[in-house]
Amino acid sequence: MPISNAIALLPTPFYQPIGNEMALFEYAYRNQLPLLIKGPTGCGKTRFIRHMASRLGRPLFTVACHDDLTASDLVGRHLIGESATYWQDGPLTAAVRVGGICYLDEVVEARKDTTVVLHPLADDRRILPIDRTGELLNAPAEFMLVVSYNPGYQNFLKGMKPSTRQRFISMRFQFPKPEVEQIILIQESGIEPSMASQLVTLAGALRALKDHDLEESVSTRLLIYAAKLIKDGFSPIESCRSAMIETLTDDLETVHGLMEVVHAVFGE
Ligand SMILES: Nc1ncnc2c1ncn2[C@@H]1O[C@H](COP(=O)(O)OP(=O)(O)O)[C@@H](O)[C@H]1O
Ligand SMILES: [Mg+2]
Missing domain, CATH: 3.40.50.300 (P-loop containing nucleotide triphosphate hydrolases)
Structure with missing residues (x-):
């Protein structure tokens, strides 16, 4: 059915x-x-x-x-x-x-x-x-x-x-412009504007990567998942790993590569 x-x-x-x-x-x-x-x-x-x-x-x-x-x-x-x-x-x-x-x-x-x-x-x-x-x-x-x-x-x-x-x-339909995606993130997760802005920056950097053969890039939906974990107090880097990076790929090397981008944005 x-x-x-x-x-x-x-x-x-x-x-x-x-x-x-x-x-x-x-x-x-x-x-x-x-x-x-x-x-x-x-x-x-x-x-x-x-x-x-x-x-x-x-x-x-x-x-x-x-x-x-x-x-x-x-x-x-x-x-x-x-x-x-x-x-x-x-x-x-x-x-x-x-x-x-x-x-x-x-x-x-x-x-x-x-x-x-x-x-x-x-x-x-x-x-x-x-x-x-x-x-x-x-x-x-x-x-x-x-x-x-x-x-x-x-x-x-x-x-x-x-x-x-x-x-x-x-x-x-394409992914929204950064300022629009930031509004969506804030609205859907209740996250702080500065954190929403960092997540949107991260999404931009991940979507711009061409050398990893991912089937799909990070979606607004996955950004919202990460934002919800962060809003509830989970570490931003680990939230991005679970809600975004591990969801996008099974290949360990690609995970490491993408996590470097996460570290670069969150500065740890
Ligand atoms: N323009 C938007 N306005 C509000 N929420 C949005 C918008 N774009 C995406 N979202 C959020 O992203 C999530 C995933 O979108 P969805 O409509 O399920 O995607 P699709 O049907 O294209 O796979 C939604 O549940 C919503 O929280
Ligand atoms: Mg759908």
């Missing part, structure tokens, strides 16, 4: 804009255009969508896509009840019915048969045919399809097909 959850009108989570993404999202929503968000892990994509769904007052249906995820996982299936079988909507169908936002995270992981249901919903037809029940749903104006993927670690063959890509407005 897909991991899905309708987050019904919870308090709006904190989101610090990094560019014009909030305006673009609202324009896309108003014009009934689906949205593709690409960006590295831990840069704020999920937080952004939760924030926007809440701002727009729409329920959010999130699906973490994986390589076994099929069209039925999205649309729904018949289940066996006590006396008879009954139909259960999948998260995509549920979002279409109530006019919610359906967010497919790491969409390129999903099985290819999912494109069959996504295409007619993502273009101007905005329809969801449910073959198994014979229903044909017209998406209401409030329904929005949002997908994300991480271009960084995509297997080349797994990229999105042009016929799918070209149905979406596209948005690129």
